[in-house]
Amino acid sequence: MRILVLGGDGYIGWPTSLYLSQKGHTILIVDSLVRRYFDLELGTKSLLPIIPTKKRIHRWQKISGKKIDFRFGDITDYSFINHVIKDFSPECIIHFGEQRSAPYSMIDRNHAVYTQVNNITGTLNILYAIRKNTPDAHLVKLGTLGEYGTPNIDIEEGFLEVTHKGRKDLLPYPKQPNSFYHLSKVHDSHNIMFACKVWDIAATDLHQGVVYGAETEETKLDPLLATRFDYDHIFGTVLNRFCVEAVLGMPLTIYGEGGQTRGFLDIRDTIACIEIALNTPAKKGEYRVFNQFTEQFSVLQLAKLVQKVGHKLNLDVKIQHIINPRIEKEKHYYKAKNTKLISLGLKPHYLSDTLLTSLMNIVKTNIKHVDKNTISPKILWK
Amino acid sequence: MRILVLGGDGYIGWPTSLYLSQKGHTILIVDSLVRRYFDLELGTKSLLPIIPTKKRIHRWQKISGKKIDFRFGDITDYSFINHVIKDFSPECIIHFGEQRSAPYSMIDRNHAVYTQVNNITGTLNILYAIRKNTPDAHLVKLGTLGEYGTPNIDIEEGFLEVTHKGRKDLLPYPKQPNSFYHLSKVHDSHNIMFACKVWDIAATDLHQGVVYGAETEETKLDPLLATRFDYDHIFGTVLNRFCVEAVLGMPLTIYGEGGQTRGFLDIRDTIACIEIALNTPAKKGEYRVFNQFTEQFSVLQLAKLVQKVGHKLNLDVKIQHIINPRIEKEKHYYKAKNTKLISLGLKPHYLSDTLLTSLMNIVKTNIKHVDKNTISPKILWK
Numbered sequence: 001m002r003i004l005v006l007g008g009d010g011y012i013g014w015p016t017s018l019y020l021s022q023k024g025h026t027i028l029i030v031d032s033l034v035r036r037y038f039d040l041e042l043g044t045k046s047l048l049p050i051i052p053t054k055k056r057i058h059r060w061q062k063i064s065g066k067k068i069d070f071r072f073g074d075i076t077d078y079s080f081i082n083h084v085i086k087d088f089s090p091e092c093i094i095h096f097g098e099q100r101s102a103p104y105s106m107i108d109r110n111h112a113v114y115t116q117v118n119n120i121t122g123t124l125n126i127l128y129a130i131r132k133n134t135p136d137a138h139l140v141k142l143g144t145l146g147e148y149g150t151p152n153i154d155i156e157e158g159f160l161e162v163t164h165k166g167r168k169d170l171l172p173y174p175k176q177p178n179s180f181y182h183l184s185k186v187h188d189s190h191n192i193m194f195a196c197k198v199w200d201i202a203a204t205d206l207h208q209g210v211v212y213g214a215e216t217e218e219t220k221l222d223p224l225l226a227t228r229f230d231y232d233h234i235f236g237t238v239l240n241r242f243c244v245e246a247v248l249g250m251p252l253t254i255y256g257e258g259g260q261t262r263g264f265l266d267i268r269d270t271i272a273c274i275e276i277a278l279n280t281p282a283k284k285g286e287y288r289v290f291n292q293f294t295e296q297f298s299v300l301q302l303a304k305l306v307q308k309v310g311h312k313l314n315l316d317v318k319i320q321h322i323i324n325p326r327i328e329k330e331k332h333y334y335k336a337k338n339t340k341l342i343s344l345g346l347k348p349h350y351l352s353d354t355l356l357t358s359l360m361n362i363v364k365t366n367i368k369h370v371d372k373n374t375i376s377p378k379i380l381w382k
Numbered sequence: 383m384r385i386l387v388l389g390g391d392g393y394i395g396w397p398t399s400l401y402l403s404q405k406g407h408t409i410l411i412v413d414s415l416v417r418r419y420f421d422l423e424l425g426t427k428s429l430l431p432i433i434p435t436k437k438r439i440h441r442w443q444k445i446s447g448k449k450i451d452f453r454f455g456d457i458t459d460y461s462f463i464n465h466v467i468k469d470f471s472p473e474c475i476i477h478f479g480e481q482r483s484a485p486y487s488m489i490d491r492n493h494a495v496y497t498q499v500n501n502i503t504g505t506l507n508i509l510y511a512i513r514k515n516t517p518d519a520h521l522v523k524l525g526t527l528g529e530y531g532t533p534n535i536d537i538e539e540g541f542l543e544v545t546h547k548g549r550k551d552l553l554p555y556p557k558q559p560n561s562f563y564h565l566s567k568v569h570d571s572h573n574i575m576f577a578c579k580v581w582d583i584a585a586t587d588l589h590q591g592v593v594y595g596a597e598t599e600e601t602k603l604d605p606l607l608a609t610r611f612d613y614d615h616i617f618g619t620v621l622n623r624f625c626v627e628a629v630l631g632m633p634l635t636i637y638g639e640g641g642q643t644r645g646f647l648d649i650r651d652t653i654a655c656i657e658i659a660l661n662t663p664a665k666k667g668e669y670r671v672f673n674q675f676t677e678q679f680s681v682l683q684l685a686k687l688v689q690k691v692g693h694k695l696n697l698d699v700k701i702q703h704i705i706n707p708r709i710e711k712e713k714h715y716y717k718a719k720n721t722k723l724i725s726l727g728l729k730p731h732y733l734s735d736t737l738l739t740s741l742m743n744i745v746k747t748n749i750k751h752v753d754k755n756t757i758s759p760k761i762l763w764k
Contacts, residue, residue, distance in 0.1 A: 078491060109460060109510040116506065117499050120569075124498065124562075128491040152551035153544060160556070162535060162544060167715070169534035174542070174553035175572065180506075183576060187502075187569040190557065194565060198709040198763050327580040333549070381580050 001278065002026045004088055006075055006126070007096030008068075009053045010035050011228040012142075012211060012270055016094065018218035018225065019271045020278075021066045028088050029057070030081070030097070032074040035228075038104065044235060044374050046228040047244070047366050048214060059224045075122040078129070085129040085137075092278055093130065095141045097122055098184070102146070103234045103325075103379040105181035112180040119184040120191065127195040138281040139192070139203040140274060145263045145293055145336060147186045147207055149176030150329050155336035158205065158289025173289075178328055179381070189289075196287035203286070204277045209263030209293030211270050212239040213355065214362050227267075229362065232374035238299060239264070242306040243356070244370060246317045247363040252307065253376065256324030258300030259331035263293025263338065266349040276344045291338045294348035309356040325377040383660065384408045386470055388457055388508070389478030390450075391435045392417050393610040394524075394593060394652055398476065400600035400607065401653045402660075403448045410470050411439075412463070412479070414456040417610075417617075420486065426617060426756050428610040429626070429748050430596060441606045457504040460511070467511040467519075474660055475512065477523045479504055480566070484528070485616045485707075485761040487563035494562040501566040502573065509577040520663040521574070521585040522656060527645045527675055527718060529568045529589055531558030532711050537718035540587065540671025555671075560710050561763070571671075578669035585668070586659045591645030591675030593652050594621040595737065596744050609649075611744065614756035620681060621646070624688040625738070626752060628699045629745040634689065635758065638706030640682030641713035645675025645720065648731040658726045673720045676730035691738040707759040 003020055007013040008029030021027045033053065039045055050056070057068050073080040075097050085093075098119040099105065105115035123141070130137050148155045151174070160173045172193065175186045192203050219225045230236040231244040242252045265273075273292045282288050297305075303319050310317035324330065342348075349355070363370075385402055389395040390411030403409045415435065421427055432438070439450050455462040457479050467475075480501040481487065487497040505523070512519050530537045533556070542555045554575065557568045574585050601607045612618040613626040624634045647655075655674045664670050679687075685701050692699035706712065724730075731737070745752075 078495075109506065112510075113460075113503055113506050116502055116569075116573075120498055120502070121495055124491065124495050128494075151553060153546040153549045153553075160544070160546065162542070162556075164535040164542065167535045171533060171535075171556035172558060174544075174556050176554060177572065177576065180573070180576075183569075183572050186572055187498075187565075190559065190565050190568055191498075191562070194559065194562075 001091045002088060004085065004090035004093045005029050005096065006093065007031055007098065009033060010096055011230065012267060013096040014227045015216040015219050015267060016271050016274055017068055018060060019216060021060065021068050022064060022218055028069045028071065030071050030073060030075065030084055033072065042234055044232040045369065045371065047231055047363065047369055048226040048229040049369070050226060050228055051224050056225060059222060063221050075125055076118055078125045081125050082129045082132065086133045089134055090137055092138045092140060093126060094274060095123065095126060095139060099181065101235050102179035102181045105179050106379050106381055115181050116184045116187065120187050123188045123191060127192065127201065130201055131199045135200065136284065139201060140277045141188065141192060141203060141205050143189055143205045143207045144182060144185050145207045145209045145291060146182040147175045147177050147189060148173060149178055150332040150334055151176065152333050155291070157291045157337050157340050158207070178326070193287040196285055200285040202282040202284050204282050205287065205289045206273060206277065206292045207289055208270065209265050210237050211265055211267050212237060213267035214359060216268050216271060233377045234379065239302055241375060242303055243359045243363050245375065246306050246310040246315050247360055247367060248370060248372065249316065251318040251320035252303045254299055254303055254319060254321045255326060255377065256321065257330035258303065258321065259298050260328060261296055261298045261332065261334035263291065263296055263336050264351065265292065265294045266355065268349050269294055269346065272346055273341050276341055276346060280344055290340045291336055292341060293336070293338055295350055296334060296336065305351065306356060309353050309360065313357065313360060325380045327381040383474055384470060384472045386467065386472035386475045387411050387478065388475065389413055389480065391415060392478055393612065394649060395478040396609045397598040397601050397649060398653050398656055399450055400442060401598060403442065403450050404446060404600055410451045410453065412453050412455060412457065412466055415454065424616055426614040427751065427753065429613055429745065429751055430608040430611040431751070432608060432610055433606050438607060441604060445603050457507055458500055460507045463507050464511045464514065468515045471516055472519055474520045474522060475508060476656060477505070477508060477521060481563065483617050484561035484563045487561050488761050488763055497563050498566045498569065502569050505570045505573060509574065509583065512583055513581045517582065518666065521583060522659045523570065523574060523585060523587050525567045525571055525587045525589045526564060527589045527591045527673060528564040529557045529559050529571060530555060530718070531560055532714045532716055533558065534715050537673070539673045539719050539722050540589070560708070575669040578667055582667040584664040584666050586664050587669065587671045588655060588659065588674045589671055590652065591647050592619050593647055593649050594619060595649035596741060598650050598653060615759040616761065621684055623757065624685055625741045625745050627757065628688050628692040628697050629742055629749060630752060630754065631698065633700040633702035634685045636681055636685055636701060636703045637708060637759065638703065639712035640685065640703065641680050642710060643678055643680040643714065643716035645673065645678055645718050646733065647674065647676045648737065650731055651676055651728065654728055655723050658723055658728060662726055672722045673718055674723060675718070675720055677732055678716060678718065687733065688738060691735050691742065695739065695742060707762045709763040
């Protein structure tokens with residue numbers, strides 16, 4: 001299959017590209033490298049060193065014998081992405097090409113507006129370019145489970161059957177996102193749903209949970225194929241951050257009570273989910289949502305898991321509650337459905353002591369790269 | 383009250399400003415005049431001639447003895463609007479300052495992206511400027527009833543009580559907008575709801591129906607105080623268009639079956655609703671939605687009303703069904719609630735033969751200004 005990977009240089013985009021290349025697909029990566037640029041802006045850095053894009057692609061070719069193509073450019077530039085899609089004529093477009101950090105979007109007005117304008121414009125451009133050049137292409141869009149927020153009822157997959165005053169309808173699930181970033185994904189979802197209806201586009205919107213893990217079969221083949229490992233307060237996700245804190249001998253910092261519950265998944269499962277979406281595509285005109293996560297944890301549960309494994313590794317791991325920089329419920333009902341991907345064959349890698357041990361060992365090996373000053377939260381919602 | 387009217391030069395913004403000025407409020411209009419610029423772009427024109435902004439303000443001062451201030455500028459320019467809000471320190475901000483045409487947003491990619499980026503950025507800027515300068519100011523935002531689409535259940539005012547698998551919650555009403563313009567309003571609503579929650583902003587989101595009518599008590603005082611009357615296929619609304627077609631002896635053109643049902647209201651009621659919102663403001667941190675319309679009509683019903691009144695005026699009015707340029711249901715359930723504004727004291731001007739007669743007489747008087755070529759729809763959704 002000819003697959004265009006937008007944002008194919010990023011944390012998930014890169015290992016997804018390697019995996020699909022390994023499987024024999026023709027891969028074209030498009031990336032503006034703005035994620036690397038954010039590191040320059042913020043003074044942050046991946047714990048695992050990542051090499052320049054062209055070099056890692058070259059390395060992949062040496063190791064696997066497979067070629068991945070790369071076009072540098074920004075999907076908010078329509079003339080660029082329109083030409084790329086016209087020339088490459090993808091059968092599937094996997095869209096990771098967005099600003100993906102909630103704290104980044106909350107830095108200030110500039111970052112909020114940037115996040116929304118960037119994400120919305122990029123996605124609208126993709127929809128218009130599909131309509132014009134490849135109306136049969138399948139759009140696989142990375143959304144977020146955070147679009148739903150934390151309602152007091154079960155979270156369904158994209159749609160909710162409502163009975164109201166004796167009448168029934170299947171309606172888009174109400175969204176209550178909690179940052180300007182999460183809002184941008186909700187805006188995208190509404191835009192894509194509309195485009196599917198009016199232009200017969202086929203789209204799968206993956207409402208993804210928090211991804212953890214540092215390695216896949218492909219990235220493990222060579223240190224130069226590593227993907228990013230972010231642990232800072234802006235782009236780092238909670239489990240990575242806990243592992244770094246544990247290895248450094250710092251207390252695991254929980255924002256507030258720690259009852260905040262979310263869906264999580266292993267990066268290898270993310271890639272498996274994307275492959276499932278590719279292989280059983282949405283129909284033309286169909287907008288479908290898969291909730292993409294394998295397990296639910298509260299932040300406190302995760303901290304305790306890291307603490308337990310830390311103790312086995314002879315680390316003295318403490319847990320500390322700090323003031324929550326975000327405005328969010330710290331104790332709430334949370335039950336999200338995730339049966340669609342499972343029923344299509346997903347075999348989850350559940351979070352195990354083995355994985356946590358391997359994560360902490362990766363941190364240990366790279367401990368000299370850690371910048372302690374980038375860990376504690378400095379961006380306030382209020 | 384110090385009231386900032388964003389988009390105060392427009393169809394509704396102008397008569398709202400006059401009315402509130404007449405009532406003794408201190409009015410500052412901010413407008414980029416982009417609506418007048420769209421006319422240059424599209425070759426369209428208000429049927430009632432409108433004079434330059436500074437002149438109509440001057441005229442108002444002559445006639446009423448009241449002063450309205452005006453600042454030319456674009457709210458997507460944060461440094462501009464931030465200074466305006468800081469200097470004027472409004473107690474209330476009425477936000478009409480958005481691109482408001484569905485067909486305009488569907489012209490092509492440029493117009494879709496412009497509409498969404500313009501509307502979202504402007505609204506985000508207002509929210510940040512309120513947060514920084516006037517955290518107690520009441521934001522009165524013009525949304526649209528079109529945010530809801532046409533669900534098969536009753537439309538409530540902003541929120542829906544859902545019982546699901548034995549649990550209950552009050553959730554944002556699911557939105558199914560039908561153009562990139564309507565989508566931009568949904569995006570705004572989500573952004574404003576979030577800002578109210580995290581920054582304690584007070585906001586009223588008026589989900590307004592289709593407005594008709596050409597005159598208010600204030601605009602009638604002098605022909606130079608007239609507000610716009612749009613009848614073209616891009617900015618004209620259906621009732622205005624029918625009146626123009628009737629007077630010209632053209633058939634009333636119904637898009638498709640004509641079962642499309644929407645909420646409608648008289649422009650005088652729009653202004654009354656805004657005054658109600660001003661006088662009973664949202665509380666700090668509250669995001670509330672009022673459905674702002676007084677009656678529901680299908681397009682076919684409206685056509686028949688115009689036909690009936692046309693016959694009384696000795697006009698030979700025919701009805702013609704043409705291919706629908708939009709993708710929308712042409713026959714559907716529609717029942718929207720509008721009790722909040724009524725319970726706060728709104729006394730509706732229902733659509734009457736008298737009003738239709740007066741509209742058609744306005745058209746007659748200005749018949750020489752009509753450009754027939756701008757009436758039939760040329761912008762296709764598909």
